[in-house]
Amino acid sequence: MTKSPQSSSTKIRKLSPTAAALSHIQRAHSQANEYEGALILTEARPRWSSLQTAEGPPSNWDGRADPDDASDREPPAKKKNNPWPVRIFLISLVFPWDFHLGPMRLSAYRFVLLALLGSCLVLLIAGKVGKVRFADLAVLLFALWSALSLIVDNGFATAMQPAGIQVVETFGAYLLARCWIRDFDDLQKAVRLLFWIVVILMPFAVVECFGGGNVLRTAMGVIWPTAIFAPEHRLGLTRVMSVFEHPILFGLSTGSILALNYFVGDYNERLMKRYLKSAVILGTASLSLSTGPIFSTILQIILISWNTVLYRIRYRWKIFIAILILLLIPLELLANRSPLSIMTQMVVIDPQTYWYRRLIWDYGSATALNHPLFGIGLGDWERPAWMPNDTIDNFWLVEAIRYGLPAPILLLSAGISISLAMAGKRNFEKRLDDVRTGYIITMVFFFQIGWTVHFWSSTYVLALFLLGSGVWLLDAPPGGSEKTVAKAGPPGWRVPPP
Template sequence: MVTLYLFCVVVSIYAYIGPLYLNTLRAMLLVLVIPLGVRLLLGHFGRLIITDALFVAFFLWSVVALAVNNPEAVVQQSGSTGAEFLGGYFVGRAYIRSRGAFLALCRQLALWVIFLVPFGIIEAKTGNPGIPNLIRQLTSLQSVPDVNIPGRMGLNRVQNAFTHPIHYGLFCSVAFSLNFIALKGETGTLWRWISSMLISLGCLLALSSGALLALMMQIGLIGWSVVLRKVAWRWWLLVGLLVLAYIAIDLLSNRTPIRVFLSYATFSAHTAYWRSLIFEYGFQNALDNPLFGIGMKDWVRPSWMYGDSMDNFWLVIAVRFGFPAAILIIVGYLYVLLKVIFRNLQTDPELWKIRQAWVLSFVGLTFTLCTVHIWSNVYSFVIFMFASGVWLIYEPVRSAEKPAEDAAPNAPPNRPRHLPFSRFSA
């Protein structure tokens, strides 16, 4: 099922099914969302957590907000976005619930990114997205449109099989830590390095500051972990340094720390300034409509701000559905992330490695979502990848096995690894 899900994320074929205009992913999730939701509530996919309730509540609140603001579009919008959001979450909760399943996901995701790189290289030179054009030529069906965004640094921005170059870059960036860290020891060292470089190339081809920010944050955090691997409190040290840097910038700079951050997280000063304006006026829209937001209506801004895009996923949620919706999704998101981060896994090197890969991927993604907006397939994919780490909260921790030469001379033979976690163990 996960293989089919990833295929539908990448190969997006659009067609009319009755009065509905659906793509492959939405059609799949519309079929799965109710059965998987019922099974999740019945406890078939592990114990329920507070995020399950918060995410369902977020969806229900978004439906109410749409009914208030756009009653004519509530069925279509809530059905499509609900399938993408809850469907992606339920698929991740249902089918990624063990170490083996998670590592298989990491392998498949890395292979998909590598498969897309040659198409990306061709598109960077020609400007023609290969897979969508191929779908349109071979069938009478449709695929994602060619967005034809102006290039950067003499290259075309690559959207590949996705609706926007930002989405392609994000798709690649999510795979980096999962390939480089989680698959350490699972694949050959040479292939792990080569595949990680190809994944990085995919991020670069998108020429998206958001994707590059996620990639560079992951590389920086990996480097920090390696250099200070003998320092147990290295992550608290990093948090302290970041807080100190924020205070110093606030005191010494004539710009706010957020604007300074944006200036380094974007390709140009113009882009940084524009995004700071988007945040300023977008947040004012949320303050003016705090309960149900503005729905699918256009947001209020000066006439000279001609574009209607809002490059901040978290802000879009607050503006579109109100602060309650934003609080529900952010609290649910942080609950899982913090529970996984603060779990003690020192005695289980394999689980510790998997946890580090997933956390680094989502730390980078969390900051990136402050500078980009996601929708359609990548929206569902991000929620799916988030749900694929929930099992880390309650997975049994294994004790590191001692080498044979360290065992006592008269010690009994080792028991099978699964017995200590059996309900019948001593």
């Protein structure tokens, strides 16, 4: 029997839902295979994504992934934690506790340095932290020469303890930074921790400055006995010493991080945020009411401003040095005083202290020249009887008097060699160029302030730590041309691409 066209059409329409379902499944399976193939091709070669056209990749495509395509970007690297030895050391600097082991007096940071000195020395000798550099040897020789001078001048029995502490505080602090700060992230974490230490100290410093007493040191004395120092007053206010042994040490320690925090701690942050943090550091350091730290901290701001304003000029620092030399030569030839004396008189808060500082320099330098090789050790320096105060407000002069002329020469050689090697490096990427600028300004800070004040204890080891914190930059590979750095603009600026 022949089927009518109508009945046949009716049967086809009845089967069409099943056929449509099978067709949909087949298409889905085909698309899945195509997607897997696309993933394989994606792993084999980068996509041009947003640059793609109907005809394929553009003629100037170099095979690299499109930087604007978020799907082609590598996942962000996991943030590094600051190395625990650095954290422990920096935090230990603000604990004014002293522990006695027999005849030895050990502070918290000395315990940390003693515990880490051996392992850091092994890392340096084994070449795990880059090659041994001239600065490493200079700092080591400075520490050993200082210890030897103490033994020669005062005998082994008397000098054994201070000589050992001198080696630990000098080479131990430098070597800790040399071994445990090995890249930008390590340094940035350390600088940020130092900034937050300043922030924590600031409110207690304000209370102390306006006559509320040294609240922080008293509170720590409840936990463990601490030395209490008589407060000093100036301009009707109390000079803040906080957890340190003297107001100068407080101002120097808090002010020393300004340049590094601006260039490294707040790298790629907005200018307003950098200015605010710099103001916090300057304000906190100023509570010491000490001329040296205040002036030297302002000097960092001046150098930062010079770099910011003239960032497009490649030879801006050579121009700065040339201007400085042109100013110093007439002063040296025409003035009846040295440039150091003129500078000291200009910045001192109390004018009467200038004349006493000048007498200290005259008699102190004579003592250093009378004992040029090993100094006088722990002895008293030569001065008239009407100068009863044995304080010397000059770090470099103290080192020459106590350990002989080779000591400050070696330490200065270490800082100068690192700074010159950094300045001679080319083709740094922008953030490494910022590290270089911040580090060299910090070294200028310590060099300059060393002529106006003396520093010791935790402030001294912080200075040696910061000296060693930038050596890793000498091993950093180049990451961009100088023109690239110049076009990027000063820190915190958002310069659009040309």
